[in-house]
Amino acid sequence: MAISLRYKVTKWKRLVSQASPLPVLVDSVKFVSVCSVRERKFRSAAAAALIAGASVLVAGGSVQAGAPPGLAPPAETAPAAGEVSDVQTLPILMVRQLRPARLPPLSLLDLPPKDEGLAGARLAVEDNNTTGRFLKQNFALELIESEDPAELIAETKKRVEGGIGFIVTDLDAKPTIELADALKGLDAVIFNASAPDENIREEDCRANLKHTAPSRTMLADALAQYLAWKRWGNWVLIIGPSPEDKGLAEAYRRAAQRFGMKVVEEREFKYDPGSRRSDGGFEQIQQQIPTFTQKLPPHDVLIVVDEGELFGDYFPYRTWDAKPVAGTAGLYPTSWHPAIELWGGTQFQNRFKRLAGRNMTPLDYNAWMAVRSIGEAATRKQSVERKTLIDYMLSPDFELAAFKGRKLTYRSWNGQLRQPVVLATGKMHVTVSPQPGFLHQFTELDTLGIDKPETKCRAYQK
Amino acid sequence: MTLLKSTAAIAVLSVTCLLAAGPATAGYKVFVSNEKENTISVIDSEKLEVVHTIKTGNRPRGIILSKDGKWVIVCTSDDNRMQVYDTETYKLVKDLPSGPDPELPILHTSGNPLYVSNEDDNLVTVVDIQKGTIITDIPVGVEPEGMGMSPDGKLLVNTSETTNMAHFITTDGFKNVENILVDNRPRVAEFKSDGSEVWVSAEIGGTVSVIDPAQKKVTHKITFEIQGITKDAIQPVGVRFNQDNSKAFVALGPANRVAVVDAKTYKVEKYILVGQRVWNLGFTPDFKLLFTTNGTSNDVTVIDVASEKPIKSIKTGRYPWGVVSGITPTKAADSGDAK
Numbered sequence: 001m002a003i004s005l006r007y008k009v010t011k012w013k014r015l016v017s018q019a020s021p022l023p024v025l026v027d028s029v030k031f032v033s034v035c036s037v038r039e040r041k042f043r044s045a046a047a048a049a050l051i052a053g054a055s056v057l058v059a060g061g062s063v064q065a066g067a068p069p070g071l072a073p074p075a076e077t078a079p080a081a082g083e084v085s086d087v088q089t090l091p092i093l094m095v096r097q098l099r100p101a102r103l104p105p106l107s108l109l110d111l112p113p114k115d116e117g118l119a120g121a122r123l124a125v126e127d128n129n130t131t132g133r134f135l136k137q138n139f140a141l142e143l144i145e146s147e148d149p150a151e152l153i154a155e156t157k158k159r160v161e162g163g164i165g166f167i168v169t170d171l172d173a174k175p176t177i178e179l180a181d182a183l184k185g186l187d188a189v190i191f192n193a194s195a196p197d198e199n200i201r202e203e204d205c206r207a208n209l210k211h212t213a214p215s216r217t218m219l220a221d222a223l224a225q226y227l228a229w230k231r232w233g234n235w236v237l238i239i240g241p242s243p244e245d246k247g248l249a250e251a252y253r254r255a256a257q258r259f260g261m262k263v264v265e266e267r268e269f270k271y272d273p274g275s276r277r278s279d280g281g282f283e284q285i286q287q288q289i290p291t292f293t294q295k296l297p298p299h300d301v302l303i304v305v306d307e308g309e310l311f312g313d314y315f316p317y318r319t320w321d322a323k324p325v326a327g328t329a330g331l332y333p334t335s336w337h338p339a340i341e342l343w344g345g346t347q348f349q350n351r352f353k354r355l356a357g358r359n360m361t362p363l364d365y366n367a368w369m370a371v372r373s374i375g376e377a378a379t380r381k382q383s384v385e386r387k388t389l390i391d392y393m394l395s396p397d398f399e400l401a402a403f404k405g406r407k408l409t410y411r412s413w414n415g416q417l418r419q420p421v422v423l424a425t426g427k428m429h430v431t432v433s434p435q436p437g438f439l440h441q442f443t444e445l446d447t448l449g450i451d452k453p454e455t456k457c458r459a460y461q462k
Numbered sequence: 463m464t465l466l467k468s469t470a471a472i473a474v475l476s477v478t479c480l481l482a483a484g485p486a487t488a489g490y491k492v493f494v495s496n497e498k499e500n501t502i503s504v505i506d507s508e509k510l511e512v513v514h515t516i517k518t519g520n521r522p523r524g525i526i527l528s529k530d531g532k533w534v535i536v537c538t539s540d541d542n543r544m545q546v547y548d549t550e551t552y553k554l555v556k557d558l559p560s561g562p563d564p565e566l567p568i569l570h571t572s573g574n575p576l577y578v579s580n581e582d583d584n585l586v587t588v589v590d591i592q593k594g595t596i597i598t599d600i601p602v603g604v605e606p607e608g609m610g611m612s613p614d615g616k617l618l619v620n621t622s623e624t625t626n627m628a629h630f631i632t633t634d635g636f637k638n639v640e641n642i643l644v645d646n647r648p649r650v651a652e653f654k655s656d657g658s659e660v661w662v663s664a665e666i667g668g669t670v671s672v673i674d675p676a677q678k679k680v681t682h683k684i685t686f687e688i689q690g691i692t693k694d695a696i697q698p699v700g701v702r703f704n705q706d707n708s709k710a711f712v713a714l715g716p717a718n719r720v721a722v723v724d725a726k727t728y729k730v731e732k733y734i735l736v737g738q739r740v741w742n743l744g745f746t747p748d749f750k751l752l753f754t755t756n757g758t759s760n761d762v763t764v765i766d767v768a769s770e771k772p773i774k775s776i777k778t779g780r781y782p783w784g785v786v787s788g789i790t791p792t793k794a795a796d797s798g799d800a801k
Contacts, residue, residue, distance in 0.1 A: 130584070130604045131625045134641040344623060344647075347563065347582045347605050379626070379643065401624070401646040401666040405716075406694040443692060 089138045090384040092166045092371055093159055094121050095152050096145035097175065104276045106313045109426075112361075117170045117193060118143065119356035120364030121371045126355065128375030137378055141371070149175035153182050160188045165386030168370040170363065173197035180206035187386045189393075191370030194363055196307075197247060201414045202450060205457035210393075210415035212335075212369040213362075216251040218449035219333040222421030222433035223303075223326055224255035225447070229435045232300035232324075237266040238293075238315065244307040252303055252327070259438075264297045273310045289318035296321065303327040331430060333421050336365035339428040343405040369402050369417060373410075376400055405432075411446075414457035418445035490746045491549060491788035492753050493534050494762055495522035496779025502536060503778040504552070505753070507746050507787065510764055510774050516552045519545050523783045524566035524609075528591065529573030531789035535591070537564040537578065544578065546591070549788055559596050561587045565607055566784075570633060571615035579606035579620055586620050588636070600636050602629045610651030610660050617675060619660055621648035628662050628671075630678060640678040644671045650742075652701040654725070661710065663698035670698050670712055672728065682728050684712075691717050700743040702752065704767060711752055711765075713740040720754055720763075722770055734772055736763035744785035755782040 096118065104111060113119070121141055128139040142164070146152050149171065156167060156179060165188050169176055173195040180190055184206075192200070192211045200206075201215050214222075227233070235256060239249045249266070256263050269292070293302070293315075302319055304327040306312035312329030324330060338349065338359035352360040360368075377389040377398060392398055394415075399407035404420045411418060420432050434444040446452070489508030495518070496503060502522060504514040519538030522545075526535050533546045533555060544558040544567060561580030564587070569576050575597055576589045586606055588597040603625025610619035611633075618631045621644070628651060630640040645667020653660045653675070661684075662671045672682040686696045697715030703725060704711070712721040719733040720740060737756025744753045745767070752765040755778075762782055764774045 127604055127624055131627070134603070134625070134627060135643070344581075344605065348624075350582055351604075376646075399646060399666070401626075406697075407646060407666045407668070443694065445694075 087136045088384040091140045091164050093142045093164045094168045096170045098147045117363040117367045120367035124368040124371030153179045157182050160186050166374045170194045173200050180209040189390050193366035202456040205414050205459045207459040212366045212417045214335050216248050220251035220255040221448045222333040224259045225433045225435040228259045233261045234264045234299040236299045236302045238304045240306040245305050249305045271311050285314050290320045293320040304329045334362050336362045337424040343403050345403045348403050413452050413455050494778050494782045495525045495784045497783040498781035499779035501779045525784040525786050539563050561585045566609045568609040568611050608651040613657045619651040623647045645669045649699045654707045661701050665697045668696050699741045702743045705749040737761045742784045746787045753785045755785050757781045
């Protein structure tokens with residue numbers, strides 16, 4: 001399935017590039033038909049039979065759904081003729097910024113999949129449609145991707161004017177805000193699945209922008225709580241040179257203060273990443289990292305702040321002192337990990353692997369949560385009407401089950417999805433924050449990240 | 463502080479209740495599946511201790527008895543099958559087929575066939591337990607879980623955890639007749655023994671939906687509130703009705719409590735403190751004792767039903783998941799030879 005999908009995208013690319021002076025823009029790929037054909041024909045056929053044979057309960061009253069068939073007519077014929085007309089379709093647009101200039105990761109194991117994020121959205125569309133079949137709702141995913149944010153914004157606006165109300169983005173922070181501004185006043189809501197930047201949730205927040213990706217302060221607080229629980233109170237920060245690293249370092253400083261930890265020293269790691277794939281390299285790194293970490297004051301843990309993952313993984317086992325490494329390398333905070341089997345996660349991971357043929361990344365998970373939020377709202381409100389769903393998602397009644405052991409809700413003051421944060425190593429999770437004992441008057445999940453009394457977001461105030 | 467206090471309370475209670483019980487209930491064998499240990503703990507309901515441990519296949523979860531009480535049937539989820547053990551000899555009788563990742567089985571009221579939810583395949587599998595063959599598969603929503611059987615044997619109710627529905631299926635012809643939306647992550651469907659209601663717990667939603675199976679409508683939604691426990695931690699899973707259907711016991715997961723609900727007014731009467739992450743519940747056949755599986759604390763709590771008080775915690779294997787009680791009293795004390 002993944003292959004056929006990619007083929008479709010490439011084909012479109014070629015078609016567009018032949019016809020248009022703007023070769024990068026990929027036109028819409030409708031996943032409706034792709035997604036409805038399940039891997040195992042038997043399953044989809046059977047599922048379709050169930051729908052056809054079912055009477056569907058709509059908001060308290062039963063609506064009979066046509067003649068009862070036997071157990072398994074073939075999938076293709078099953079969405080019976082008379083029913084098609086009253087199925088409501090809810091289109092969702094995924095907007096992907098291609099970043100060819102981004103450096104590849106240090107480890108060959110971490111090469112980003114071509115459909116990262118997109119595959120998560122596709123799984124959520126499938127999950128939505130399983131429920132949707134019983135409720136006569138159909139979810140369809142459209143995709144646009146480009147290296148040029150301006151193009152993406154212009155195309156998204158066109159689609160929104162054409163009737164799409166729900167957008168999931170894999171964009172950097174700046175274009176995310178620009179997109180939100182471009183859609184101002186239109187009936188549309190954006191789910192940011194990738195950018196962790198604090199400013200787009202705070203001083204630069206927008207009322208039409210929600211975030212399923214955890215913010216930098218949420219991630220930093222999650223790690224800080226565990227280090228506090230471990231009584232590893234003295235931190236050294238190793239900070240990369242990028243603006244993103246500076247933002248993340250600020251989140252760690254804030255977390256230290258918030259949870260009674262101490263940053264005993266900060267060092268900036270200036271480093272030219274150079275080529276990733278080479279025959280040699282470790283010999284020099286083995287010399288460089290101990291030298292770099294010499295003469296640090298007494299500390300419990302080194303926190304590596306390297307959001308681009310350009311050098312962080314050089315630190316574990318190479319530091320001058322025998323100290324654990326955490327942050328963006330070693331023990332790291334994340335919204336998802338492919339080894340999580342907690343809270344029914346096993347079946348979720350299996351479903352994803354069957355669909356995408358690979359492990360689920362945090363970006364996939366964030367996109368899944370965004371599309372499932374839309375599906376959940378449509379299910380509960382029995383509606384595909386944009387305004388109804390957006391209002392519901394912001395109301396205290398909205399809740400999302402997302403394999404995190406508790407319901408997830410959106411913060412009413414800045415549209416950030418509250419969520420437990422996993423602390424993991426490359427292989428598996430170590431713990432999940434919030435940690436026991438970090439209490440809150442409303443929900444412990446608000447001990448992670450900027451809380452209501454501290455927020456600088458005003459766009460959500462009515 | 464509270465923990466200390468409650469432990470003390472349990473200790474005191476256990477003494478008083480044992481004294482008050484007079485001629486003790488006949489000892490039943492209570493079977494507890496231990497998800498992470500790959501064992502079944504056999505508890506004597508009179509001695510209130512583990513008398514035997516059965517080594518099973520991988521990841522034992524849903525556990526039931528055959529109608530004659532001679533077999534205990536357990537889903538060994540990671541082996542993608544079920545296993546049948548003799549309740550007297552504890553020997554493996556045979557394996558039964560299922561779909562991938564079987565989770566909860568239920569028997570037809572006649573004793574055969576068996577219906578099992580396969581969490582990883584959006585299917586309920588119907589199995590002839592005598593012949594050991596699959597009769598058919600019934601398609602349902604994403605992550606099928608809870609299984610309820612109407613007392614007249616005509617209706618099967620399956621819940622799907624990610625579709626958030628209770629699917630009503632006829633046992634005659636396996637026709638899906640209704641799909642009722644409930645709150646997030648439905649785990650267990652339980653009929654009253656008079657067939658008048660089926661209750662569906664929603665783990666993430668934090669509610670129990672009362673469904674009228676005749677009209678196929680949600681008639682009431684039960685919510686829970688416990689002082690000092692955040693709403694997120696109140697996660698209903700196991701539901702059991704007492705003998706005359708006047709009361710329901712609802713296990714509340716990480717809230718570490720079992721709620722006692724008036725099954726006519728739907729008012730929550732009290733919360734019984736048990737072990738950690740309480741999921742499933744099982745009565746002894748005389749309905750005098752209720753066993754709760756406490757996953758995170760590796761024990762079961764024994765609740766005296768008459769007084770609605772916990773009387774003892776019994777250490778089991780790791781991550782106890784399901785529980786079912788034997789139907790006939792034990793004849794003689796077991797030797798206690800583990801494994």
